[in-house]
Amino acid sequence: MSNMSEEIKSTDIEDVQSSTIEKPKKVKKGLNESVKIVLAITILALVSALLLSVINNYTKVDKEKALMDKISSVYSVAIVETIDVDKIIGYSPVEKTQIEKYVRAEDGAHIVVAKSKKGYSAAGVSLIVVIKDDKILKIEVFSHSETPGLGTKAFAEEHFNKYIGLSINELNVDQFDKKTCEQFIVISATRSSGAVYEAILAAVRVVKYYGA
Amino acid sequence: MRKNEKLKLKDLITPFTNGIIKNNATFRLVLGTCPTLAITTLATNGIGMGLAVTFVLVFSNAIVSALRNFIPRKVRIPAYILIVATFSTIVEMVTRAFLPELYSKLGLFLPLIVVNCILLARVESFASLNRVLPSIMDGLGIGLGFTLSITTMGIIREFIGAGTFFGMPINALINANLPMVIFILPAGGFMVYGFMLVIFNTIVDKVENRKHKSKE
Numbered sequence: 001m002s003n004m005s006e007e008i009k010s011t012d013i014e015d016v017q018s019s020t021i022e023k024p025k026k027v028k029k030g031l032n033e034s035v036k037i038v039l040a041i042t043i044l045a046l047v048s049a050l051l052l053s054v055i056n057n058y059t060k061v062d063k064e065k066a067l068m069d070k071i072s073s074v075y076s077v078a079i080v081e082t083i084d085v086d087k088i089i090g091y092s093p094v095e096k097t098q099i100e101k102y103v104r105a106e107d108g109a110h111i112v113v114a115k116s117k118k119g120y121s122a123a124g125v126s127l128i129v130v131i132k133d134d135k136i137l138k139i140e141v142f143s144h145s146e147t148p149g150l151g152t153k154a155f156a157e158e159h160f161n162k163y164i165g166l167s168i169n170e171l172n173v174d175q176f177d178k179k180t181c182e183q184f185i186v187i188s189a190t191r192s193s194g195a196v197y198e199a200i201l202a203a204v205r206v207v208k209y210y211g212a
Numbered sequence: 213m214r215k216n217e218k219l220k221l222k223d224l225i226t227p228f229t230n231g232i233i234k235n236n237a238t239f240r241l242v243l244g245t246c247p248t249l250a251i252t253t254l255a256t257n258g259i260g261m262g263l264a265v266t267f268v269l270v271f272s273n274a275i276v277s278a279l280r281n282f283i284p285r286k287v288r289i290p291a292y293i294l295i296v297a298t299f300s301t302i303v304e305m306v307t308r309a310f311l312p313e314l315y316s317k318l319g320l321f322l323p324l325i326v327v328n329c330i331l332l333a334r335v336e337s338f339a340s341l342n343r344v345l346p347s348i349m350d351g352l353g354i355g356l357g358f359t360l361s362i363t364t365m366g367i368i369r370e371f372i373g374a375g376t377f378f379g380m381p382i383n384a385l386i387n388a389n390l391p392m393v394i395f396i397l398p399a400g401g402f403m404v405y406g407f408m409l410v411i412f413n414t415i416v417d418k419v420e421n422r423k424h425k426s427k428e
Contacts, residue, residue, distance in 0.1 A: 033284070033286075036284055037284045037286060037287050040282060040283055040284055040287065040291065041287060041290065041291060041294070044279075044283075044291055044294050044295065045294060048294060048295070048297075048298040051298060051302070052298060052301055052302065052305075055302055055305055055306070056305060058309075059305040059306055059308065059309035059310075060309070061308055061309050061312075066312075121319065122319075122320075123316065123319055143316055144316070145316050145317060145319050147253055147396060147397075148253050148254050148317075148370070148374060148376075148396065149253070149370070149373060149374025149375070149376065149391070149393075149396050150373075150374070150393055150396055150397070188393060
């Protein structure tokens with residue numbers, strides 16, 4: 001009996017000893033692993049950030065320059081003035097439309113880059129509209145992501161030609177005119193042609209407010 | 213494969229050919245379905261998207277394979293995503309700067325390459341277990357297989373749906389009023405995908421069966 005109790009005691013002491021010895025080892029091992037994990041992810045993130053910043057330096061896109069280049073390719077007369085639309089008295093943009101750029105050419109033409117977000121694609125439809133002597137002179141697509149062969153029917157020349165020569169006074173820019181809108185809608189490209197109409201209307205609207 | 217074992221030509225060719233046919237991401241593994249259905253309205257979109265994925269796949273596979281002993285197992289997935297995200301951001305930056313038209317057409321699907329199942333699947337199941345060169349060949353094979361698949365889908369959908377071939381109008385088709393708009397709509401995408409899945413798998417299975425029989 002006494003022998004047995006001695007055995008138990010000795011095994012207990014061994015267990016206690018081994019647990020007190022192993023614990024710091026386990027903690028150390030866990031710490032080492034955590035450090036290794038943090039180090040690995042940090043190094044990867046740093047290298048990735050460095051690589052991306054170098055490439056960004058070479059691929060940076062100057063949006064303003066690209067926009068001005070496109071404008072000058074659409075209307076070659078020299079640009080003399082850039083108009084800040086926020087400073088036009090009484091003007092506020094219509095919902096889901098945006099004026100990306102408004103400039104005036106040397107010959108008095110108004111060149112407006114207007115965007116409508118009502119198209120089929122979330123990217124919207126952005127148009128360059130040239131207005132001279134209160135008439136729409138030229139329309140060109142600046143950017144879009146509409147469905148090729150379907151939504152792109154709204155950008156066909158014959159469709160744009162419906163707007164060319166139209167006096168800006170004929171268009172009601174403050175109230176949605178369903179009848180006028182319907183005559184510009186292209187069958188099977190309803191939303192895209194609607195976005196084209198909205199963008200042109202936004203361009204005309206800003207020119208009207210500027211003139212007023 | 214053991215660490216010091218010499219690489220044979222077969223070890224490089226097999227992952228490449230498997231990636232194009234046997235493990236074709238689009239038609240055999242049915243991975244990357246979202247961009248496949250969304251951007252194949254034009255054949256050029258297919259080529260653009262395919263090449264972008266190939267670039268990311270090759271480089272991610274190479275880096276993951278090279279660092280497979282350095283990346284701790286517990287955080288391997290975040291580490292792989294970080295590597296894939298780096299290369300997909302590079303592709304996005306380069307496309308935006310030099311191919312703005314393609315960038316606007318691919319839209320959201322370009323940055324979404326990060327979460328493309330094909331990439332994570334290959335990185336996890338192949339690159340993290342194999343050496344650098346076979347991993348590069350696997351990335352190249354899978355990427356080219358994906359490019360070929362989605363370009364073919366794009367050609368079919370564009371031709372039947374819009375009456376154009378790589379953007380060039382086929383006047384005979386258009387004049388006869390033959391283009392069926394449904395093919396460039398989502399429903400048409402599913403239809404073409406379904407038909408191509410059946411055709412591709414039937415052919416590959418038949419060839420595989422014939423191979424097995426001849427071996428026996």
